[in-house]
Amino acid sequence: MAAEASQALGWWGVLLAIAAGTMRGGTPFLFVSLGECLTEKSGKINLGLEGTLLTGAMTAYAISYLTGSPWLGVLAAGIAGVGLGAIHGWLSQQFRVNDVAVGIAMIVFGSGIAFFFGKPFIQPSAPQLPTINLATDGMPPALQAALQISPLFLLGVAIAPLLSWFFRSTRWGLFIRAVGDSPDAARAMGVSIFKVRMLSVMIGSFLAGIGGASLSLYYPGVWTERISSGQGLMAVALVIFARWNPIACLWASLLFGGAQALGPALQSVGIQQGYYLFNAAPYVLTLLIMIFTCSPKRTLTGVPGALGTDS
Amino acid sequence: MNKIWFPRYSRRQVIRGLLATAAFGVTAKLGTGCTASEGGAAAGGGEGMTVGFIYVGPKDDYGYNQAHAEGAAGMVAKHSTVKLVEEANVPETTAVAESMRSMIDIDGARMLFPTSFGYFDPHILKLAEEYPDVQFFHCGGLYQEGTHPKNVGSYYGYIDEAQYIAGIVAGMTSKTGKLGFIAAKPIPQVLRNINSFSLGARSINPVVTTQVVFTGNWAEPIKEAEATNSMVDQGIDVVTCHVDSPKVVMETAEKRGIFTSGYHANQASLSPNGYLTGAEWDWTNIYAKLVEDAQTGKTLADGSIPHLLRGGLKEGFCKLSDYGAAVSEATKQAAEAAKAKFMDGSMVIYAGEIKDNQGNVVVAAGESLKQQDPKLETMDYLVEGVIGSVGS
Numbered sequence: 001m002a003a004e005a006s007q008a009l010g011w012w013g014v015l016l017a018i019a020a021g022t023m024r025g026g027t028p029f030l031f032v033s034l035g036e037c038l039t040e041k042s043g044k045i046n047l048g049l050e051g052t053l054l055t056g057a058m059t060a061y062a063i064s065y066l067t068g069s070p071w072l073g074v075l076a077a078g079i080a081g082v083g084l085g086a087i088h089g090w091l092s093q094q095f096r097v098n099d100v101a102v103g104i105a106m107i108v109f110g111s112g113i114a115f116f117f118g119k120p121f122i123q124p125s126a127p128q129l130p131t132i133n134l135a136t137d138g139m140p141p142a143l144q145a146a147l148q149i150s151p152l153f154l155l156g157v158a159i160a161p162l163l164s165w166f167f168r169s170t171r172w173g174l175f176i177r178a179v180g181d182s183p184d185a186a187r188a189m190g191v192s193i194f195k196v197r198m199l200s201v202m203i204g205s206f207l208a209g210i211g212g213a214s215l216s217l218y219y220p221g222v223w224t225e226r227i228s229s230g231q232g233l234m235a236v237a238l239v240i241f242a243r244w245n246p247i248a249c250l251w252a253s254l255l256f257g258g259a260q261a262l263g264p265a266l267q268s269v270g271i272q273q274g275y276y277l278f279n280a281a282p283y284v285l286t287l288l289i290m291i292f293t294c295s296p297k298r299t300l301t302g303v304p305g306a307l308g309t310d311s
Numbered sequence: 312m313n314k315i316w317f318p319r320y321s322r323r324q325v326i327r328g329l330l331a332t333a334a335f336g337v338t339a340k341l342g343t344g345c346t347a348s349e350g351g352a353a354a355g356g357g358e359g360m361t362v363g364f365i366y367v368g369p370k371d372d373y374g375y376n377q378a379h380a381e382g383a384a385g386m387v388a389k390h391s392t393v394k395l396v397e398e399a400n401v402p403e404t405t406a407v408a409e410s411m412r413s414m415i416d417i418d419g420a421r422m423l424f425p426t427s428f429g430y431f432d433p434h435i436l437k438l439a440e441e442y443p444d445v446q447f448f449h450c451g452g453l454y455q456e457g458t459h460p461k462n463v464g465s466y467y468g469y470i471d472e473a474q475y476i477a478g479i480v481a482g483m484t485s486k487t488g489k490l491g492f493i494a495a496k497p498i499p500q501v502l503r504n505i506n507s508f509s510l511g512a513r514s515i516n517p518v519v520t521t522q523v524v525f526t527g528n529w530a531e532p533i534k535e536a537e538a539t540n541s542m543v544d545q546g547i548d549v550v551t552c553h554v555d556s557p558k559v560v561m562e563t564a565e566k567r568g569i570f571t572s573g574y575h576a577n578q579a580s581l582s583p584n585g586y587l588t589g590a591e592w593d594w595t596n597i598y599a600k601l602v603e604d605a606q607t608g609k610t611l612a613d614g615s616i617p618h619l620l621r622g623g624l625k626e627g628f629c630k631l632s633d634y635g636a637a638v639s640e641a642t643k644q645a646a647e648a649a650k651a652k653f654m655d656g657s658m659v660i661y662a663g664e665i666k667d668n669q670g671n672v673v674v675a676a677g678e679s680l681k682q683q684d685p686k687l688e689t690m691d692y693l694v695e696g697v698i699g700s701v702g703s
Contacts, residue, residue, distance in 0.1 A: 220562075261540075269541075
């Protein structure tokens with residue numbers, strides 16, 4: 001036992017918890033919001049990512065347990081996401097099918113699949129993803145624990161600018177933006193709207209599946225049926241909050257991840273009152289930012305023109 | 312122009328509508344049909360009775376629900392004629408009322424065990440009025456003579472006795488003298504566990520403190536992990552909890568290298584190095600006893616089954632996990648001594664004078680509240696030595 005337990009950190013502990021929380025708790029938000037960003041840029045909404053997150057978490061945990069390789073679990077989670085994404089992508093593009101309605105059906109379907117196949121995996125302990133240790137030996141143990149960073153987090157941080165560059169400066173990025181902003185123009189360019197949207201939804205779901213893997217294989221590192229607690233839906237909302245900008249998605253995810261740590265951390269230093277309020281901090285923060293950044297003079301910037309329309 | 316107005320439906324739409332209605336009818340018919348044939352006959356007491364169990368979470372969560380599901384399975388093992396119907400993941404909303412209704416109407420259940428705290432008021436109370444010949448047993452609810460329907464009973468174990476002993480073990484093993492308790496909500500049962508755990512620890516070492524973090528709900532995996540991490544950062548080196556599934560708390564604490572004390576079920580396998588002991592439920596006895604009573608024709612309504620059924624270590628409602636490797640011999644002796652006093656009934660946890668953590672006297676000097684005292688079931692304070700607040 002490492003019983004030479006750390007001395008009390010006091011208020012530094014709160015800051016440390018929030019900083020560590022951004023990296024630990026922000027990872028699933030990051031992957032799901034990047035995936036949704038890609039999907040929505042092509043003009044479709046995928047609310048089903050909540051279900052994809054759960055399926056990803058379950059698949060990753062199950063495969064990691066069965067094969068003993070957590071990275072295989074991550075890959076399988078992504079593939080399971082692609083499967084759900086294919087269903088959503090195909091269904092939501094049928095004539096007179098509403099993508100929000102399909103998305104809600106996919107939440108139920110994805111979580112149902114995850115619960116059904118996940119039953120035997122609630123009890124066993126699966127091998128977890130290795131972490132990258134940035135701390136040196138001289139640091140206090142609390143700091144060392146906070147600096148155990150998941151490679152998935154680093155991957156997510158790398159994907160955000162990459163996605164931003166992809167939208168801005170590549171031919172494929174242009175296709176996606178064109179399909180999302182003006183399907184008619186895209187069709188005139190000779191781009192297949194169906195294929196572009198299908199691929200965008202599938203790759204977005206792949207990312208969301210990996211977000212699920214970070215829940216079950218990194219933090220908190222278990223598979224239970226209530227592991228997501230609505231994070232998938234919140235991440236979908238984050239995309240709107242981030243104005244469909246991948247870099248802003250990164251900041252928003254970090255903010256929400258850190259805010260999750262606020263309530264418990266404040267209580268552990270003796271701030272006893274109002275923990276329900278602290279737990280609600282991310283939502284209050286979102287509302288405040290929405291209020292301060294909105295303007296009656298212009299429409300929402302960055303919103304893909306054809307988002308959620310029937311074209 | 313006297314054109315007769317017709318609703319403009321095409322033939323296709325009409326056919327589609329008819330098909331849809333037919334399909335719905337068939338599925339609804341089939342859905343009820345196959346289950347109803349099994350039930351029905353099983354109505355009434357005696358042999359072949361149907362008993363329903365409802366859980367708020369999954370049945371294998373290393374926690375509250377697993378403990379009840381194990382109790383139900385143990386009961387069936389003792390009474391093989393009983394038909395067990397179970398439903399897991401039922402939220403504390405009108406969903407539970409629907410589950411109960413279908414268990415009664417379709418499966419023919421005559422005894423129901425809706426196990427989660429929030430099922431009681433208003434859902435069980437409402438259904439009990441509607442079905443006076445069905446017996447409802449609720450875990451933890453406080454039955455009030457006169458105001459609640461006569462066919463409602465409440466059972467609960469004084470698991471705080473086990474928590475008291477776990478507190479002794481934790482207090483003697485801790486090096487920093489700081490214990491952590493991760494709790495869901497400040498309701499009486501939870502507060503009583505926190506207080507007993509703390510009183511146990513302070514009975515050995517009066518300077519030990521217990522830090523409480525409330526997560527706000529029964530299953531909040533991420534907040535539970537964050538709370539555990541924050542506690543370790545604050546120098547806490549033994550952590551226990553009262554949430555639905557202690558798995559996250561135990562695994563996170565084990566990763567951070569501190570000691571753990573389990574709750575609900577045995578979590579030694581989740582925390583092999585740090586597990587000290589744990590307070591576990593033991594529902595098999597009580598479920599088997601209640602079913603036996605019902606089979607011999609006893610009912611809640613005529614008073615032959617008591618409305619309030621309570622018991623602790625002595626009555627076999629709860630037990631302690633086996634001690635972990637980190638528990639010293641001296642600690643084991645102190646714990647066993649306390650356990651012996653519980654077993655012979657001479658132990659009273661809430662014996663005055665006890666102050667709450669605001670400095671008010673909550674149990675006066677000379678007053679001694681036995682476990683059965685209803686005052687303890689309305690507990691709304693944290694005792695001296697607990698850092699935390701019951702207000703939200």
